[in-house]
Amino acid sequence: MLQEERQNIIINQINLHHKVLTTDLSKLLNVSLDTVRRDLHELEESGRIVKVHGGAVSKSFHIPFQQPKVYAREEKKEVAHKALSIFKDGMNVLMGGGTIMLELARIIPKNHKGTVFTVSPLVALEIAQRSNIRVILIGGEVSHDAYVCTGPTVISQLSELHVDIAFIGANGLSVKDGLTDHDWDVVQVKKALMKAADRTVVMCISEKMDISQKLVVNPLRAIEILITELSPTDKRMQKYAKTMKVL
Amino acid sequence: MLQEERQNIIINQINLHHKVLTTDLSKLLNVSLDTVRRDLHELEESGRIVKVHGGAVSKSFHIPFQQPKVYAREEKKEVAHKALSIFKDGMNVLMGGGTIMLELARIIPKNHKGTVFTVSPLVALEIAQRSNIRVILIGGEVSHDAYVCTGPTVISQLSELHVDIAFIGANGLSVKDGLTDHDWDVVQVKKALMKAADRTVVMCISEKMDISQKLVVNPLRAIEILITELSPTDKRMQKYAKTMKVL
DNA sequence: ATAAATAATGCACGAATCAGCAAAATAAAA
DNA sequence: TTTTATTTTGCTGATTCGTGCATTATTTAT
Numbered sequence: 001m002l003q004e005e006r007q008n009i010i011i012n013q014i015n016l017h018h019k020v021l022t023t024d025l026s027k028l029l030n031v032s033l034d035t036v037r038r039d040l041h042e043l044e045e046s047g048r049i050v051k052v053h054g055g056a057v058s059k060s061f062h063i064p065f066q067q068p069k070v071y072a073r074e075e076k077k078e079v080a081h082k083a084l085s086i087f088k089d090g091m092n093v094l095m096g097g098g099t100i101m102l103e104l105a106r107i108i109p110k111n112h113k114g115t116v117f118t119v120s121p122l123v124a125l126e127i128a129q130r131s132n133i134r135v136i137l138i139g140g141e142v143s144h145d146a147y148v149c150t151g152p153t154v155i156s157q158l159s160e161l162h163v164d165i166a167f168i169g170a171n172g173l174s175v176k177d178g179l180t181d182h183d184w185d186v187v188q189v190k191k192a193l194m195k196a197a198d199r200t201v202v203m204c205i206s207e208k209m210d211i212s213q214k215l216v217v218n219p220l221r222a223i224e225i226l227i228t229e230l231s232p233t234d235k236r237m238q239k240y241a242k243t244m245k246v247l
Numbered sequence: 248m249l250q251e252e253r254q255n256i257i258i259n260q261i262n263l264h265h266k267v268l269t270t271d272l273s274k275l276l277n278v279s280l281d282t283v284r285r286d287l288h289e290l291e292e293s294g295r296i297v298k299v300h301g302g303a304v305s306k307s308f309h310i311p312f313q314q315p316k317v318y319a320r321e322e323k324k325e326v327a328h329k330a331l332s333i334f335k336d337g338m339n340v341l342m343g344g345g346t347i348m349l350e351l352a353r354i355i356p357k358n359h360k361g362t363v364f365t366v367s368p369l370v371a372l373e374i375a376q377r378s379n380i381r382v383i384l385i386g387g388e389v390s391h392d393a394y395v396c397t398g399p400t401v402i403s404q405l406s407e408l409h410v411d412i413a414f415i416g417a418n419g420l421s422v423k424d425g426l427t428d429h430d431w432d433v434v435q436v437k438k439a440l441m442k443a444a445d446r447t448v449v450m451c452i453s454e455k456m457d458i459s460q461k462l463v464v465n466p467l468r469a470i471e472i473l474i475t476e477l478s479p480t481d482k483r484m485q486k487y488a489k490t491m492k493v494l
Numbered sequence: 495a496t497a498a499a500t501a502a503t504g505c506a507c508g509a510a511t512c513a514g515c516a517a518a519a520t521a522a523a524a
Numbered sequence: 525t526t527t528t529a530t531t532t533t534g535c536t537g538a539t540t541c542g543t544g545c546a547t548t549a550t551t552t553a554t
Contacts, residue, residue: 003531003532019251019252021249022510023509023510031533031534032533032534032535033510033534034511034512034533034534034535035532035534037510037512038532038533052249052250052251053249053250053509053510053511053540053541053542054249054250054509054510054541054542055249057249057251061251061255062251121368121369121371121372121384122368122372124368124389125368125369125389125394128389128390128391128394129391131391134388135389136386136387136388136389136398136400137368137384137386137387137388137389137396138386139383139385139387139396139400139404140383140384140386141381141382141383141384142371142372142374142375142382142383142384143375144375145264145265146265147372147375149386153383157386157400171262182263250541250542269500269501270500278543278544279543279544279545280500280501280544281501281543281544282542282543282544284500284501284502285542285543288502300499300500300501300550300551300552301499301500301552356553356554357553
């Protein structure tokens, strides 16, 4: 068996399973462990795979080490600042939960006037420090992980609400599935949030783009504006820019 | 299973649930606790997660609780500890707002089971960290000074509620006027809180005793239990002990 | 304060890796 | 073809890595 042939098989296996064990390859290809190891080494040299102890993984599967920089905080702040440009005095605004929304809440000017509805106690507390903003917290069962109000109470209150614009965060956004999330309760709430608003602004860091979670909140067309830390001219944004405004 | 694979699963779990327990991961991944711990350690070293006692949480998810300087903190803690003795597993409890209530929330055991209703976002967030307690936040307009939900929404939701016991703080308590307060909105909420509960526990530090505020919440007879930092045998408590239980 | 749960540390064992070397296979030259 | 050079493969021993266990500390709950 040719070396090249072997290495192609290895690449195929990795594409298939995202990972591969050195011992398995040895058996599969009927060559010694050393040969496999050497193959893996070459494939890594040419940057096609990532070698790990015991085998190798595909490049996409391998999450590169993120340097000690604080996790995506700066990106989120960047997103928040962009969102602030749509945040006008006198608006009736609905805000979801999550860390991005909290960043947005933090940078809202102290003298801003308006009304903010939110399902997040954290956002509510932050904004309540601004004396010219009425803060209405939509109450319900507080989820233990996301610290957001969920449940039928929230849904029914939101169904009686109508605001200009809703800001919500995203855990998954893709052209195929639209806005997606992994927690059933949260999905229900997000649906209700979007329904209650004329326009929806989705805010997320680019890391969440082209990712689909288990549950669908709404298709792409339900979103009017998308904000990420990337420039609107960035290549990754183009496929979204077709159906919505991006900034 | 490759180490890389395992660590990816851990990251996924954390992204999904925002927090994971070491023991759960051990079972899920079929490896020893030591291995999980080492994985968590490495993931923390590379700055991808934050390790906490018992497991780990997502780095993007740490609550920036502002801890404002609390007046008479020690006395309030003392009151809170006494109140804890009435706080039994399985109870349906209603909690008001204020710093004393927050102290109580803080010392509720992590493994307490039960349901807590509250009008205070701060209390709700504190208690939501206990996974065995259902926390229902009664939503409404968040007051700018006390950070408590107020307004008609709160009143109407409370009118539909019935719980075993309500814990509320006091800004004024006297034999003549009973429980009094100075903020109209807060008074309405406190009335509704007491109406929704079979029994009312009033918690305050002694300096609020024998003081009357502008507005009356309820007369003394509406209160079942009074808790202060003073001993039940203290001279100042005697006149209250005639109509209610004191501790 | 005491008991229980969780974490850190050191050690041992097996598995995986690496480097160097020799045998085998392949390619190139005489 | 034979010879020589080059590449590829397999093997050996030393070393590193990953894991689990036992012990000791630390934290948390009662």
